[in-house]
Structures are given as structure tokens and as C-alpha cells.
Amino acid sequence: MSHRGRHLAAALTAIVFGLLAACGAPAQPEANGREPVVVTFSVLGDLVRNVGGDYVTVTVLAGGGVDSHTFSPSAADGAALAGAHLVFENGLGFEPWLDDLYRASGSHAALTVVTEGLPLITANWPTARGAGGDQSGLQSYDPHVWHSAANAITMTQKIRDALVLADPANAAAYAANAEAYSARLQALDDWIMAQASALPAERRKLVTTHDTLAYFAQRYGFEVVGTVLPATTEGASPSAQDFAALVEAVRAAGVPAVFAENASGDRLLNQIAAEAGVEVVATLCTDALGLPGSGAETYIDMMRSNLTTITTALGDESR
Numbered sequence: 001m002s003h004r005g006r007h008l009a010a011a012l013t014a015i016v017f018g019l020l021a022a023c024g025a026p027a028q029p030e031a032n033g034r035e036p037v038v039v040t041f042s043v044l045g046d047l048v049r050n051v052g053g054d055y056v057t058v059t060v061l062a063g064g065g066v067d068s069h070t071f072s073p074s075a076a077d078g079a080a081l082a083g084a085h086l087v088f089e090n091g092l093g094f095e096p097w098l099d100d101l102y103r104a105s106g107s108h109a110a111l112t113v114v115t116e117g118l119p120l121i122t123a124n125w126p127t128a129r130g131a132g133g134d135q136s137g138l139q140s141y142d143p144h145v146w147h148s149a150a151n152a153i154t155m156t157q158k159i160r161d162a163l164v165l166a167d168p169a170n171a172a173a174y175a176a177n178a179e180a181y182s183a184r185l186q187a188l189d190d191w192i193m194a195q196a197s198a199l200p201a202e203r204r205k206l207v208t209t210h211d212t213l214a215y216f217a218q219r220y221g222f223e224v225v226g227t228v229l230p231a232t233t234e235g236a237s238p239s240a241q242d243f244a245a246l247v248e249a250v251r252a253a254g255v256p257a258v259f260a261e262n263a264s265g266d267r268l269l270n271q272i273a274a275e276a277g278v279e280v281v282a283t284l285c286t287d288a289l290g291l292p293g294s295g296a297e298t299y300i301d302m303m304r305s306n307l308t309t310i311t312t313a314l315g316d317e318s319r
């Protein structure tokens with residue numbers, strides 16, 4: 001190639017790359033060949049890691065101990081979205097910050113809403129967004145589906161399907177991982193069921209900071225007596241009337257203990273417990289995995305830890 005020809009080639013290359021950049025170049029696989037995947041919160045991140053195994057690099061936005069309802073994404077989170085092939089979200093209003101972040105990042109990643117197709121519970125969703133706020137249909141379902149291990153199995157299948165679609169070369173590995181993990185989730189579900197039914201039915205009563213355990217209660221035979229906040233922690237605060245009604249409900253139900261959560265403040269719960277004369281038990285990991293050392297760093301460990309905390313507190317005959 002002549003000197004002039006090389007210049008022309010370089011100029012064309014620059015133009016082509018310029019056009020690609022202008023149109024938003026598709027994200028490339030990482031140098032190690034793994035699929036770049038972004039997951040909105042820690043619990044779902046663990047499910048995706050279990051299915052994706054060595055073929056994905058998972059970036060979790062709202063990490064362990066972080067409340068997704070009130071999460072504030074950073075510029076690094078936007079950059080992670082821009083570089084992702086796949087994004088997994090819970091949906092149902094659990095990530096109120098995601099749509100804006102996705103748009104702003106210029107991401108072309110395929111979005112998978114893992115709760116699609118699950119049997120949903122209508123939410124005790126608040127007026128937290130205020131009059132004239134977003135009261136759309138999406139906000140009327142409870143997003144906390146993962147507290148049923150049966151739902152986690154369905155979510156695992158959705159994760160597998162999305163990974164297979166994006167990366168068919170590794171389909172067999174994703175299928176094998178999903179099958180092995182689903183078997184562990186089934187064992188978890190059976191174990192929780194057995195432990196819960198060993199607790200007398202009249203003791204299976206839950207009070208938590210926010211309304212996060214409806215799917216758990218429905219699946220494992222508990223009653224949610226009341227919660228300080230509705231199905232989000234976002235800007236919500238109970239009225240004096242609601243507060244008094246909850247104190248009365250706690251007294252009337254005769255629950256020995258109420259449960260603090262890892263990603264929600266416990267000031268109001270402590271007040272309720274003090275007024276009702278019951279104990280506050282720490283800590284359930286509800287909307288986020290536990291921090292390192294908590295014993296709840298994975299989904300399965302989180303569920304086991306929660307169940308043990310609940311049955312120990314409610315099963316204690318001395319309370």
C-alpha cells in the first residue's frame with residue numbers, strides 16, 4: 001500500500017469508528033470472553049451468578065445491605081450499564097431509579113424483568129410518592145417475590161433463558177448451572193416449609209419495618225400482622241393514627257417479638273415495640289443480602305438465616 005493509500009485507510013477507519021461511536025457502538029464481550037451482565041440488586045445478583053457461573057461478569061448496582069427502594073446510582077453504575085450486554089431487574093417498582101439511569105447511560109443491553117409471569121400479590125403500596133405522583137398499575141404489586149424460594153426457582157429459569165439467548169455458545173453450561181441451582185433452591189424451599197410448620201400456627205405472626213414478607217407469609221403459612229411502612233421505604237412515614245393502630249394490632253396479636261431489617265432504619269420499629277411492650281429482634285435480611293460476616297451473603301444463606309431468626313424468636317416459649 002502506498003503512503004497515500006495508508007493515509008486513506010486510516011482516515012476511513014477513523015470515520016467508521018466515529019460513526020460507530022456516534023450511533024452507540026454495541027458493547028463488546030470482555031477481554032476474558034465473559035458476558036458483561038448488570039444486576040440491579042444483591043439478592044438477584046446472587047441468582048444470576050449461580051446460573052452464569054464462569055461465563056459472566058456480574059456487576060451488582062445496589063449491593064449488600066443497600067436499600068434498592070432509595071438507592072442513588074453513581075456515574076460508575078451508568079458506565080457499567082453502558083458496557084453491559086444484559087441487565088436483570090426485579091421490576092414492579094423495586095428499582096425506581098433504573099429507567100432514568102438506563103436512558104442516561106446510552107446502554108443497549110437487553111433488559112430482563114425476572115418477575116414477569118410470577119403469581120403476584122397486590123401491594124400495600126403507599127401514597128409515598130405523594131398526591132399526583134406515580135400511582136400507575138405497575139406500582140400496585142408487591143415486588144418482594146424472592147422471599148418465596150419457589151419464586152426463586154422460576155426466576156432462575158428466566159435468568160437461564162436470557163443468558164442462553166444472549167450467549168448460545170454456552171447454552172449447555174447455563175442449563176446445567178440452572179438445574180443444579182434449582183435443586184438447591186428446591187431443598188431450601190422444603191427445609192423452610194418443614195421448619196415453619198414445626199412452629200405452632202398461632203405463633204406464625206410477623207411484624208417488620210416495611211411490608212416485605214408477604215410472599216414469604218403466603219408460601220410458608222405465616223400472617224403479616226402489620227408493618228410500620230408499606231411495600232416501599234421510599235419517603236414513607238406512618239401517620240399518628242396508623243402508628244397507634246399498629247401498636248394495638250401488635251398487642252392484640254400477642255406476638256412476642258417484631259423484626260428489624262438490614263436495609264431499613266429501625267427507629268420507628270423500636271418505638272412501636274416499646275409502646276406495645278415487645279422485643280425487637282435483629283436482623284432479617286429482606287431487600288438486600290447481608291454484608292460479609294453476616295452469614296447471609298448468599299440468597300440461600302439469607303433465607304436460612306431469616307427462617308432461623310424467625311422460628312427462634314417466635315418459638316421461644318418463655319417470650
Ligand SMILES: [Zn+2]
Nearest residue numbers: 212231232287
Ligand atoms: Zn422492600
